[in-house]
Amino acid sequence: MDQPRGTRVRGTRQASAVAAALTSLPGFCSAQEIHAELRRRGEAVGLTTVYRHLQVLSEQGAVDTIRDPSGEILYRQCGSTAHHHHLTCRVCGRSVEVEGRVVEQWAEKVAAEAGFTSVDHTVELFGLCPDHSA
C-alpha cells in the first residue's frame, strides 16, 4: 500500500491527455476510439498506454465501463460516483445515467431467495436516443 520512500505515481503528458479526452467526449467510447481521437488532436499516445490508463481509471472508479453488445469495452467519465446504470445510444454512444434502487433491491431479493451470496449485477440499457430514433 505505502510507497517505498521517494517513489510515487508520476504525472505524465499521456495521463493528462487520456483524462482530457474522456472529459471532452460526451458518450461512451472504446479504447481504440479514444486512441484515434488523441491522434486526431495531435497528442501522440500509444494504444497500450491508453488501455493502461483506462484500466487504472476504472479501477479507481474515475470512469465507468460497459460492454457493448459485441463485447467491446466502452469507457466514459461519469458525474456521480454513486452506483448507477446507463442507458446508451447504439448509434452515437451518448448516454444517460439512471439510478436503479429498484433493480438493486430486486437483485438482492432474488439472490437471497436462491441462497446465493456475493452477488454482483450488470445492468445495461441500449437504445436509440431522441436524435437517432427512426
Added chain:
Amino acid sequence: MDQPRGTRVRGTRQASAVAAALTSLPGFCSAQEIHAELRRRGEAVGLTTVYRHLQVLSEQGAVDTIRDPSGEILYRQCGSTAHHHHLTCRVCGRSVEVEGRVVEQWAEKVAAEAGFTSVDHTVELFGLCPDHSA
C-alpha cells in the same frame, strides 16, 4: 423463408451431440468447454461446428446466452422460452432462472423518460451458489 424444394436442414450426428451436451450440462458453459466435453465423451465434433450449432440454437431461442465478466459467451439450454434473466454461480456456472417483470417495467419507464426508443436490456447476476459460498 421457404425452402427451394428438396433442400432442407439436415439432421446430423454433430447436431445431436451438441444438443445432447447442452441438455446434460447443468450450468452455463462456453463453446470451448462444450467442445472439450464432447471430446471427453468420444464424440468427435469440430470446434467450428460447435460454434455454428450454438449460434443457430441461440437464434432459434433454444438456448440462452450470457457474457461472463471476462467477455466470454456462455450457453445454456433453458426451460422457459419466456423472457427471463439468470443468476449464475461464478465458480460452477450453475444458474437459476429468475423472472424480472420488475426490471422490464423499470427499463421501459426509464427509457421513456429519457426519450429513448428501441430499448434493449441486458441484466445478469453473478454470485456464489450455496455449494460455493465461503
Added chain:
DNA sequence: CTCATAATGATAATCGTTTCTATTATCAGT
C-alpha cells in the same frame, strides 16, 4: 442407389486486449 448440396472441420484470419521489453521521462534528493 445416386447425386446435388448441406454440413463438416482443419486451418487461417480477425479483432480487441494484454504482455514483453528496450527506451524515455519524471521527480526526490542532493
Added chain:
DNA sequence: ACTGATAATAGAAACGATTATCATTATGAG
C-alpha cells in the same frame, strides 16, 4: 538546476475467443 533510480511509455509480438475459408464428407430426396 542536476542526476540517477525507476515509473511510464510504446511498438511489436502474443493471446484467446470467435469467424471465415474451402476442400472434403455425408445426408436424404427422388
